[in-house]
Amino acid sequence: MSQNFRLENGGLINRNKKLSFKFNGKKYFGYEGDTLASALIANGVHLVGRSFKYHRPRGFFGAGVDEPYAMVQLYRNNETEPNVKATEQELFEGLEAKSVNCWPSVNFDIGAINNFLKIFLPAGFYYKTFMWPKSFWYRVYEPFIRKAAGLGVVSTKHDKERYEHKYEYCDLLIAGSGPSGLASAYAAAKNGARVILAEDKPRFGGSLLTSDVNIGNQSGDDWANSIISELKQMPNVVVKNRSQVFGYYDHNMLVMSEKVSDHLPKTKKYHPKQRLWYIRAKEVLISSGSIERPLVFGNNDTPGVMLSSAAKEYLKVYGVLVGKNPLVFTNNDSGYETAIEFKKNGINPIILDSRVNPKSEIIDEAINLGIKIQFSYVVIAAQGYKKVRSADIAKISDDKKKLGAIENIKCDCICVSGFWTPTIHLASQSGNKTKFKEEIDAFVPGKSKQNETTLGAANGVFTLEETLQSSFIAGQDLSKKITNNDNKISLPNVVEKKSSQHDKFWCVPMPEGKNYKRFLDFQNDVAVSDIEIALKEGYRSIEHVKRYTTLGMATDQGKTSNLNGLQLVSDIENKVIPAVGHTTFRPPYTPISIGAIVGREVGKHSKPTRKSPMHSWHKNNNAVFVDAGVWLRPRYYKQGKETLFEASKREAKNVRTNVGVCDVTTLGKIDIKGPDAAEFLNRVYTNAWLKLPVGKARYGVMLREDGIVMDDGTTTRISENHYHMTTTTAQAANVLSHLEYYLQLVWPELNVNVVSTTEQWAGAAIAGPKSRKLLEKLFPYNDVSNEALPFMGYMEADLFGVKARIFRISFSGELAYEVNVKSDNGNFMWEKIIELGQEFELQPYGTEALSTLRIEMGHVAGSELDGRTISYDTSLEGLISKKKDFIGKRSLNREAFTSSDRQKIVGVVPLDKKTSIPEGSHLVKDAKAPLPNKKLGHISASCWSVEYDNPFSLAILKDGKNMIGEKLFVMSPLKNKVIPVEIVSSHYVDPKGERVRS
Amino acid sequence: MLHIKCPHCGMRSQNEFSYGGDASVKRPELNKEITDEEWDNFVYNRKSLRGKHLELWQHLSGCRQWIKVERDTATHEIFNTYKAEEEIS
Structure with missing residues (x-):
């Protein structure tokens, strides 16, 4: 297929490289350097989508980031991406794209019936219509709206592309490489500052690529090219294209999205698709330029109506004609530049200028070129459904209120220019x-808030000479502050055409007897009439008007619609625009892919994985792992076809009858040293610590200041001023911060140091009646008898030449020891235990058996110490010292904490001794009581008791102390279970604790 | 993201720190008789100030020191940072 709308020559595309692509299944050709939009227009394709609400035909309106219409579903390398702007997507060989928001096809779209129902779809339609009956929302309305709304389709496949994050620091970050960006970057770079210059488009130069100007005897784009090549050579400068600075955050941190590979058919090996830059800049120069404003008239959303600057860009950058019979409708001189470009390429445009009798250099040029110009003329409505076919035009009175007779003229596109809106998003963020600048009818940045300076068109300066001058100076001054260098750049000779004043006129009045839709927001189908309704209904704040009508929402965030919306509100309300104000600019400036935000933190990289030194042994011995905080721990060691339930029962049973070994490396360990260590522990724990002898361990409970239990564990006195604290795996980091808080801020007078040693030690718990016999084999040179190493005793021992620490502590309730060696020796220790344990029928056990053992012993863990329980609730009140003060003690006399029917830990056994009790179930008195059934407590942990061979659970139960022997019901609505149970003591096995001392 | 000057390590990004609340709260001395109200004020009651605020941060992924940061809660401007033991005039 030929490119009928491509000029013979011209443009910045590479005509030597032809590319083929598909749009809606049809094959086309374009050139390297095209965007999807320019290539489609070159092929005469203007219908690319359907609008959001009315499903009206949509074409192209812009040529870049401001595009409200032309979003497509992109297919690239077996992946699909929704809502890609065709005006930004660079063409590559084999690109495929489809229209969004239309079914069954863009040419015949069923949803377009909404267009004929539009009188029933006014502003706030959803809010008004779908309110009743209430039950219809979930079943009828919401599914329907969801189906009808939305644009592209998100892929549900795993995104295999790689996205990276990069952190960077610089002296000056410059956002935008138009004249102001180039000039300021050049001046700052010459002063030795570290500069990052970012451009969102593939080509540098911004407006210089399309405007007819001269700088230092070079054309604008030649000058831009020479500056860029010089900057690229400088070691202190980073120049980035395809990079959008989209967010300005606190303390001069800006985030930039670099599209590294989106323009290629396939991401190169070892390259990311996109890279997100977090840039901390000392100074920020915002040279983001401006976006042309639309003029508002009837059917101004028809494909073929577009910004005049976009038409000029398609001509000058891509060598593409948006139409062969163009009508230019303008209220300022910019439209003339586009008309002149058409004329130079052999096309005869007609200019309609709303101004009465403007005079300027550029108007004279247009007249001299023989372009037909009609002053005081406006477009009333575009005609044509899927493409502009003609325009209804009329003369307008000087006060812009009355229209003359309607004439119809043939045209195939309407290029509109309603003057320029500075892109102030970053400054506002x-x-x-x-502040509102009357001369340009737009907002510009006011006083700098952070270290930002806005330059050029973004600052409302629309002449090149002034822009270059102020930008050179800004670049020099800001870099001088940082580098102390003072290289002056002299302003080159600038040739540009002077413009005359624009017309404040922006919205064509509705002719009598007509009822055209005059759109303000093209992406969301918000028309003048919608705003009128919102105001009639009493919406005043511009933020409310925005949300009620959806003006300026969605993916383009009102880049072309905001200011016209404000003009309309101010006109109706009879206010000046600054009194109406504008809605808040929030990042991101333009849509950013979720992949870029997430970066490399996906899958197993989403958090660190910590493994014990014995991990590979576990793996080689059929361990099934479970996440425990950031650790991977063996949950059970699978034998044959065993289930989790069978394996954990076998492992736990073996501990009760023989001996087992469990990897407890993950327990938090904190080394505490200093002459005041005992005093410190005495303040941290609820029980007494001053008299703990060297070589002994003690169990302790620590509280938060509000009296809630924070953590528990044993602490051992290694030597006079040296303690070894253990914490639960989950709380290890919090406990360390907690201790540091008190040592550094509350009691700095205490001479104590704390440091985490969790990773320095590998730990193995050896538990079971035969554990001492195994220990005798492991430590043949040490006396490990009950007398030499009693319960809660500690000794340093020799494990075949490896130094070991033995703690006689027990979580399982059996005779048990925990052996620690340096991490490097962990595997040696573990293999020795396994080897020498064979004769005692030793088996390794995982966390599931560990839980079973502690649950049936009534030992508490994280599921009971859940941040809601106090010592009493978990039957740890015996450890509360009455004689001393400690963290949280003063809270314990709170009324709720001392009430006589306070919740307490109990054991729960099903009456049938068979039915397993789901964790998290509620305990109730009467299973058949009407809802809401009063909850008496909850099941905190469940297991299958290997001692009694029936299910057993722990529960936190209201008035638990007096409930032993009661019959209650366990209810689990989630599992749909009701189980009659008996309440028993939480110490289900060995209630006197004889085994640990045996 | 805030940029916080750790008095021990220098300028660091916020993600190295964890927030620790109001730095002007002083824990009542141990073993001292105090009213329920005083204890409540220490444990629970905090002013949610708009404006200049002295707060605690811990340089968690750095030197692990608790520091005091004088920050504007509305604008995030940081005026000064202090070591834990430093007297603030």
């Missing part, structure tokens, strides 16, 4: 309170 930094906290800059913007």
